[in-house]
Amino acid sequence: MDKKALFEHVSHLENQIGELYKELGTLKQHITQLLEENHELLVENGHLRTRLEEEIIPQQMDSPAEVKGNPSPEKDAQALRVGEGYDNLARLYQEGFHICNLHYGSIRKEGDCLFCLSFLNK
């Protein structure tokens, strides 16, 4: 290998290393973004789980075998509470989150979710 070829080879390597270094910087930025996003999602998930425990579990504990045509003040209060829970879930859905059992609390990335909609229509 003559001296000129050797010099060109080293220059070429130098360029390649420069490119790799830039790429590494970009990847590092991506990782930082992902870590931030992951942190936000964890916090959000925590909030949503708290809300789930507050709203859905009391509803599930209500007796499903409700006798129709027998309104009582107690039942009215129950219906009101369920209505509030429904409004909160509908709002959550409008804000772009899943409220279905499958993906509860995660962000809806692909528009409407059939599971959520069928849940809302119950």
Ligand SMILES: [Zn+2]
């Ligand atoms: Zn869903």
